[in-house]
Amino acid sequence: MDEEQRARRWFLAVWAIVTVVKIAIAARLPLFVDEAFYWQEGRHLAAAYSDLPGLTAWLTRLGTDIGGHQVLAVRAPFLLMAALLPWLVARSAAHWFGAAVGWQAALLVVLMPLSGTLGLLALPDVPMALATVLCADAGARLLREVDAMSATELAIGLMLGALSHYRFIGVIGVGLLALLWLPEGRKVLRDPRVWVALAVGVLAWAPLLAWNLEYADAGLRFQLLDRHPWSFHGDGFRFVVVQAAMATPLLFWAMLVVCLRGIRSDGSADAAWRYFALLGAVSTLGFFVLGFFADNERVSFHWPLPGYLALLVVVPLLLREWSPARRRATWGLAALGAVLMLGYYVAVSLPGLRLQVAGSKYYPENFAGWSALATEVRDVQAALPEGTVLLADNFKTGAELGFALGEADIPVLDHPLNRKHGRAPQLQLWGLHHDGARDVPTLLVVGATDVKFSALLAHYQQLCRIVGPLPPPRVVNIDHGARRFLLFALPAEREQGECITPVVANIDVPAAGARVDRRFRVGGWAVKDVVGVAKVEVLLDGRVVVVASDAGANEWLRGFLKDASRDPRMPRVQFTAEVDAGAVPTGRHWLGLRVTGGDGSVETWAEQPVEIR
Known part of the structure; x- marks a missing residue:
């Protein structure tokens, strides 16, 4: 007893x-990505779905019908x-x-x-x-x-x-x-x-x-x-x-x-x-x-x-x-x-703690950034013509952004992730699979970090084939770019001409998390199809500290990008810079890039941490 x-x-x-x-x-x-999709399924009640039987979606619908959105x-x-x-x-x-x-x-x-x-x-x-x-x-x-x-x-x-x-x-x-x-x-x-x-x-x-x-x-x-x-x-x-x-x-x-x-x-x-x-x-x-x-x-x-x-x-x-x-x-x-x-x-639920692991393999990317993205999307929508359609590039963005905005019918482009996770058939059934054709202004939301880095340029080029030439994007870097989204305001009619892709870049030196002296060298590369890169500025904690100079050719990059780059300067896309960090305190700081294209567009690249001693 x-x-x-x-x-x-x-x-x-x-x-x-x-x-x-x-x-x-x-x-x-x-919400985890799968949860957001189950919520979306719950807004389209059915006896069964492409990925699961019906109960999980029914339960999410029951919860929100009783407890609100x-x-x-x-x-x-x-x-x-x-x-x-x-x-x-x-x-x-x-x-x-x-x-x-x-x-x-x-x-x-x-x-x-x-x-x-x-x-x-x-x-x-x-x-x-x-x-x-x-x-x-x-x-x-x-x-x-x-x-x-x-x-x-x-x-x-x-x-x-x-x-x-x-x-x-x-x-x-x-x-x-x-x-x-x-x-x-x-x-x-x-x-x-x-x-x-x-x-x-x-x-x-x-x-x-x-x-x-x-x-x-x-x-x-x-x-x-x-x-x-x-x-x-x-x-x-x-x-x-x-x-x-x-x-x-x-x-x-x-x-x-x-x-x-x-x-x-x-x-x-x-x-x-x-x-x-x-x-x-x-x-x-x-x-x-x-x-x-x-x-x-x-x-x-x-x-x-x-x-x-x-x-x-x-x-x-x-x-x-x-x-x-x-x-x-x-x-x-x-x-x-x-x-x-x-x-x-608990750590994943706190933005400050998520930020601490940004740039590492422990960053919980499937939980992070959706509310911030929704805020940016609302800001852009407010400046666009009435009737502008919202379009996501994959089911993750469509479901999570849909929950954040209270819209369960955001159309989605064809994407490898849709098929990899078994969601493509369901999107087809809902009529949310979008072929890229349009007759109204469209705001396209692209998850840049949802694609393997080596395939990112090819993914941008595929977007060009689907929706036509891309305008300069509004870049949304969340947690120093650990989650990165690009917002494209597409006109009602598909334009003609060559497609200028967003920048793809990388900092090779120093490595992420490396300990560096107060004077240290930054080296890397940046490419941009059709127009090339006009200027690379090195940022430290979001402030420009130096403009990088040409460092010559990078033949290895051809193979890494699978010969996909149409940058006119390829392979002469390497840059270098000497950073003087004497005015900043010791400890962790964030190193980034601001890249100006040959067409005058400016994009801020993801940041990576360095330890200044």
Whole structure:
């Protein structure tokens, strides 16, 4: 009784604190790109979409219809589901292993970073996790006795999962394998009430199946074929290491031990214990193997979460076998992981902290810059003719800018990102795929940092082919250019003549983050199609400190730009300058460029940090 009360008090305290912290973060954290697109889907209600079943979009619509057009309202249904999840785990674990184990399992769900941060983002993993726990609990109850209540719980879980994500097919397969593995499970599968529940779950896939049948299996092909290389790659090792970090090392080890015991069990163990262990083992180890062959470009660290949730039901029993010191270390590392993960989201939600990591690989670009971009777009729109159409170059910009402006129908140009993320078919269905033709003034918003740097010039040239000659852009550098957008005010009719692309430039010396003396050399290159570059000014903290001079040819640049540059001075595009920073204090400063084209246009390039000693 003392253990149960202690576990209950710890869970209630930690759950309440974490829930309040998550709500506070969710209210400030800018929308992640995928969240913005799900919001956009929610403004175009349908039974299913190109990238997902319908539930995630429906939930974003429900949240904003009730709570208004704000970030927290988009996430509110997901926060509620995430808050409910550990209570369901507690209920399931307590039913089989006692109340103390139930509260401990629920506390692990709150503390493990992967599950504890659920709901902060409006993502399909939240309802899918809830569906997984419902199905796992129903399956365990059916092992003891097949009754209408358990079969109903199974049907609800299967429906919720089918409406959440394509990946839930894997959860269903794992559950069936676990039941077939156990003699008690094979008996369960002979009961007609279970098959009725399975039939209800199958019917829930009908909207997604109908969508794919109507649109040439576009969604299935993306999820199963297009996004995966299906060839061996060594990143699978990194995937396992990331899992150990995201679950925290000792807790990760405990779950692996439970997996192995579940597989090796000779049948003497309790059926429910074996069932939860097998669910987690097949799912988790399956995803570890999949990590060597599947998509390694997009975020995938959350894939094994359904298996972990099943394992956490049993893990408290294993922890009782460990020494007190080892148990305390496990709980301590899990708590530290939760604090660090929540701390990361706090940092991302604060503009000042985002600015500190600008220019580094840790910069959270998919969260950053959208409100600032919306402000710039409104300013430009105010000076343009009435009826000017807003046009985005890719789905990311269209969705995020759409949410910031409250416009869910911003048309989007063809872009590799639209296809890479499986959003192109949906944009086509909404009539938002834009071919570049126009008969009204248009403000084109281009995400320069959404394109690989070596392909940036080719991307500008492709824009020229789609929309015609580009006027000088209004450059929007956010966080010193870590996020960079170009705004082009296009006339109603496509102009004729050569297309002058925006500047593409780079500072080669000094390297970003380098420590430099008060007098240091700056070297780099700058190109601009058709008209070339007339002047390069070096900026320090936004102020011009020196005008660069010609430094000769750069033959290497031809290959880097894939011989795409039509700069008339190519390859003589290298510049150099000597900077005297004697008047500035020591410490971190921002080095940038202001480039004047041969046509008189002026563009400010992205900045990079240097440490002046």
